[in-house]
Amino acid sequence: MTDDATRLSVAGTAAGAHDPTRRVLAVTGTDREEFLQGLVTNDLRRLKAGPVYAALLTPQGKYLADFLLVAQGDAILIDVHADLAEALARRLAMYRLRADVQIADSGLAVTRGLGEVPPGAVADPRDPRLGWRLYAAEPGTGEPPDWTAIRVAAAVPESGIELIPDDTYILEAGFERLNGVDFRKGCYVGQEVTARMKHKTELRKGLVSVRVEGTPPAPGSPILTADGREAGRLFSCAGGRGLAHLRFDRAQGPLTAGDAVVEVEAG
Numbered sequence: 001m002t003d004d005a006t007r008l009s010v011a012g013t014a015a016g017a018h019d020p021t022r023r024v025l026a027v028t029g030t031d032r033e034e035f036l037q038g039l040v041t042n043d044l045r046r047l048k049a050g051p052v053y054a055a056l057l058t059p060q061g062k063y064l065a066d067f068l069l070v071a072q073g074d075a076i077l078i079d080v081h082a083d084l085a086e087a088l089a090r091r092l093a094m095y096r097l098r099a100d101v102q103i104a105d106s107g108l109a110v111t112r113g114l115g116e117v118p119p120g121a122v123a124d125p126r127d128p129r130l131g132w133r134l135y136a137a138e139p140g141t142g143e144p145p146d147w148t149a150i151r152v153a154a155a156v157p158e159s160g161i162e163l164i165p166d167d168t169y170i171l172e173a174g175f176e177r178l179n180g181v182d183f184r185k186g187c188y189v190g191q192e193v194t195a196r197m198k199h200k201t202e203l204r205k206g207l208v209s210v211r212v213e214g215t216p217p218a219p220g221s222p223i224l225t226a227d228g229r230e231a232g233r234l235f236s237c238a239g240g241r242g243l244a245h246l247r248f249d250r251a252q253g254p255l256t257a258g259d260a261v262v263e264v265e266a267g
Contacts, residue, residue: 016113016121016132018139019147023085025078026106027092031099032076036069039095041170041194043185047071051122051133053180055170056091061193063168064091066159066180070122070135077135079110081159095189111140112147126178127154149238155209161219162207162235162243171197172206172245205232205247209265212242217258226254234262241265 027036037044042054047069055066065088067080080088089103096103114131117123124130129150134140148158157163157173171194175181183198197203216237223231223244232246234257244262255262 015142016111016118016134016140017142017144019110019112019144021082022079022110023082024106024108024110024135025080025085025089026075026104026108027078028075028102028104029100031101035096035099035101036076037185038187039092039189040069041175041181041188041190042069042179043182044069044076045185046182047076051125053125053175053178055175055180056088057170057188057190057194058166059189061169061190061197062166063163063170063173064088064165066163066170066175068125068133072135075106077106077108079133079135083160084165087165106135108135108137109139110135112144113140113142114145126156126180129154130156146238148236152209152236152238152241152243155207155243157207157243158236162245169197170194172203174207204249205245208244208246208251210234210242210244210246211263211265212237212240212257212260213263214260215258216242216260221257223255223257223262225250231255234260 033044040054040056042052044052046052052069054069056064058064065080065084067078070077070079092103111134112131117132121132121134123132151158155174156178163173170181183195216234219235221234223234225231229250231250232244234242234244236243251264
């Protein structure tokens with residue numbers, strides 16, 4: 001790519017592009033912070049410093065939804081995958097009881113981009129490579145970069161792909177590395193199981209970055225050892241790399257997924 005083309009590409013992504021896969025809920029009311037603090041995996045006191053990445057779990061410690069929380073005026077915005085938004089709003093309402101809390105669609109669009117953070121936008125707290133996000137009534141009109149390739153390179157799981165409701169454990173999905181869980185904040189839904197996995201057990205499986213040689217199969221396809229045992233599942237792939245959920249005791253040696261050869265990346 002020429003220097004001129006590079007500058008044009010950067011300018012296009014810096015303008016920001018609408019992300020139609022996201023929906024923004026607004027939690028309002030005088031009890032909003034205390035309400036969410038007792039439910040989600042991260043410490044909402046961090047909102048004073050910027051966006052917070054967190055999840056809502058089942059009482060058994062399994063993933064239900066992950067989202068970014070952003071303080072905006074008299075509301076806390078919840079930036080969540082659109083496919084999970086309705087179920088998340090219903091689940092939050094179930095916990096509301098007598099708290100002064102209202103949960104509604106914000107009407108805001110999510111615009112994402114790379115490069116310098118424009119006025120009003122916030123940096124993605126999971127990884128600097130994920131750029132910035134802007135919440136506004138009018139969506140961005142720029143050309144989006146390849147977000148799948150970017151998050152695969154950063155080993156960031158995606159709702160509905162690597163993160164499966166009622167199945168995934170967040171520590172196996174890398175939430176500690178992604179600043180998505182706080183072990184000092186106190187109780188939240190699923191906290192006991194999550195804390196036990198952190199302090200009393202050694203993870204036997206988890207999300208890892210892999211090299212993929214050949215045509216990747218459909219996301220969620222099994223990864224097999226040389227003797228045909230299932231070692232895990234291969235999910236998002238881009239540019240010869242992928243994200244896999246693997247059993248660590250079977251992650252060595254030749255691995256295949258469909259017709260592709262899979263190799264765990266060092267480190």
